Amino acid sequence: MKLYDTLNREKKEFKPIYGKRVNIFVCGPTVYDYSHIGHARTYIFFDTFSEYLRYKGYEVFYLQNITDVDDKIIKKANDLGVDPFEISKKYYNEYIQDMLKLRVNGVNLYAPATFYINEIIDQVKRLLEKGYAYVTNDGVYFDISKFPEYGKLSHQSLDSIKAGARVDINENKKNPADFALWKKRKEGEPFWPSPWGDGRPGWHIEDTAITEFHFGPQYDVHGGGSDLIFPHHECEIAQMESVSGKKPMVNYWLHTGLLTVRQERMGKSMGNVINIREILKEVRPELLRFFLLSSHYRSPVDYSPESLDLAKQSWEKIVISHSKLKSLNAKESEPVFVAEINRFRKEFENAMDDDMNTPLAISVIQSFIAFVNKNMEKFSNLDKESALTFLEDIDRIMKILPRNDSSVEKFIEILLDTRKLTKEKKLFEISDYIRLKLRENGIAVEDTSEGQIWYRI
Ligand SMILES: [Zn+2]
Known part of the structure; x- marks a missing residue:
């Protein structure tokens, strides 16, 4: 390193x-x-x-x-x-x-x-x-x-x-x-x-x-x-x-390096100081981490709602894929992707070993996510496991995946089961209502071939 x-x-x-x-x-x-x-x-x-x-x-x-x-x-x-x-x-x-x-x-x-x-x-x-x-x-x-x-x-x-x-x-x-x-x-x-x-x-x-x-x-x-x-x-x-x-x-x-706000130096006299607790009212801490780590630590980073929004788009892709991967019903077959997953891991480590090049490491994560999305349907149990382990190792380092609280998670599962029942009984108004309310509270629900998946955004 x-x-x-x-x-x-x-x-x-x-x-x-x-x-x-x-x-x-x-x-x-x-x-x-x-x-x-x-x-x-x-x-x-x-x-x-x-x-x-x-x-x-x-x-x-x-x-x-x-x-x-x-x-x-x-x-x-x-x-x-x-x-x-x-x-x-x-x-x-x-x-x-x-x-x-x-x-x-x-x-x-x-x-x-x-x-x-x-x-x-x-x-x-x-x-x-x-x-x-x-x-x-x-x-x-x-x-x-x-x-x-x-x-x-x-x-x-x-x-x-x-x-x-x-x-x-x-x-x-x-x-x-x-x-x-x-x-x-x-x-x-x-x-x-x-x-x-x-x-x-x-x-x-x-x-x-x-x-x-x-x-x-x-x-x-x-x-x-x-x-x-x-x-x-x-x-x-x-x-x-x-x-x-x-x-x-x-x-x-x-x-x-310095953090600027809309290209201006942040300072009390400028009236543009953004406190952590203020920004966390609107932005998940994991997204803020992802955004800040998207620049190299020695480079200046400019904050603006637009740049944060841009980061949010690529961050969400990682969060969604992680959720999909977790609920994937993988095949009982020989693993075929493990070597490739390990190559992504090596690339990630190389980027981090080079003076903590987190923007490069994040671009490796993005390529990895594209790879997962493309091949997930063909994953065997072992492929799934090594892809998940890699993502979770990344998360232990960067802490960019929304944290789940197991008691809250249980309630979400109950709501999703209820939603499934209402759909089966064709009570779509209620099932849509559940989905909307969850969304308003930062939980997105998607219907996939594997059933409902959810993730925090
Ligand atoms: Zn000091």
């Missing part, structure tokens, strides 16, 4: 540090508001990535931080006149709810920054002892001039970063681009005691304190949105490699 590494700007063969064990860290959200579809894009991708590695037999530990103390949280709390922890608790919870709805469940551990204050303080202490940081009136800062490689991830020279740093009114800093490791307490802010007085952690230090605690100074994959490359991830490298003296901190830096 090959992965594109932002640091080296090339696809590299994937070799985990500890054999089959893979340690992944992805930057989580700052919990001060609802998550939007830009977040959905990043977290659905890394969920799919972690599931694909599991499918390949790796033992994955996927860790994600939660920034639960931050300027934005404090500002919102002060605006509303509530405790900052009330805000962070609420939106942390909302975030988890959104992720569960999106079926993002590949994360092994969510790590809120405030659970790691001791580790953060300890790391800042070591940076000070080694001479990489200094204390000022308002906090502790990392001295970027002590880390000449600062800029290597975003491919900027230290000089250009220094020149580009906006003139900072903070006269305590040695270089304008130096960043805070610890911020001394200000009125109305949450704080913890530290050797440098009461205060709170800077943003970048929480990630390296958390990853050092769980993974040690070096690990396999660090992910996040590409907007985090500079300065956030750059600062992480400076902190961790200075503290440990070990390079590189991370072997593969993976960054997701």
Whole structure:
């Protein structure tokens, strides 16, 4: 498998540090508001990535931080006149709810920054002892001039970063681009005691304190949105490699591209932010996943109702074929298609192995669906089984097939039996009514030679 590494700007063969064990860290959200579809894009991708590695037999530990103390949280709390922890608790919870709805469940551990204050303080202490940081009136800062490689991830020279740093009114800093490791307490802010007085952690230090605690100074994959490359991830490298003296901190830096809405950057000031819970009122999570995975994770993706509709057409074909296949009465004969099905599987894996090329993998799935539709009538039991297993493996990775709840499924079966009876008695008004009502509730029914089949849309 090959992965594109932002640091080296090339696809590299994937070799985990500890054999089959893979340690992944992805930057989580700052919990001060609802998550939007830009977040959905990043977290659905890394969920799919972690599931694909599991499918390949790796033992994955996927860790994600939660920034639960931050300027934005404090500002919102002060605006509303509530405790900052009330805000962070609420939106942390909302975030988890959104992720569960999106079926993002590949994360092994969510790590809120405030659970790691001791580790953060300890790391800042070591940076000070080694001479990489200094204390000022308002906090502790990392001295970027002590880390000449600062800029290597975003491919900027230290000089250009220094020149580009906006003139900072903070006269305590040695270089304008130096960043805070610890911020001394200000009125109305949450704080913890530290050797440098009461205060709170800077943003970048929480990630390296958390990853050092769980993974040690070096690990396999660090992910996040590409907007985090500079300065956030750059600062992480400076902190961790200075503290440990070990390079590189991370072997593969993976960054997701931007999500735009109707070709415009999504932002509060643009008034075009689409929250996950808003879109999920109209769109099935599995369709949203399919849509977002239809673009390569490094490419920009543009959202519009039209582009989603287009994705829906090809997504439905997969869902329908899967349903038909499930209810197919296959033949008791020798299998003839197994080798061909395995070829599709290999093609799918090749696409995913090539830097997680999900759009190519999806086109393989589409060819496979066309193949299934063409040959299904000739399938033997074993053909049916291997086709279904392939689709269900894909689903375990991408989670694009609507999930069925077995208790709800039973009721649908009862309704379909009733519909069958009413048709037999030629009570077509009632049978049509049942079909219409099911359709209104996202269940499509089709009459086929195999009887009634249903699927969620
Ligand atoms: Zn982060």
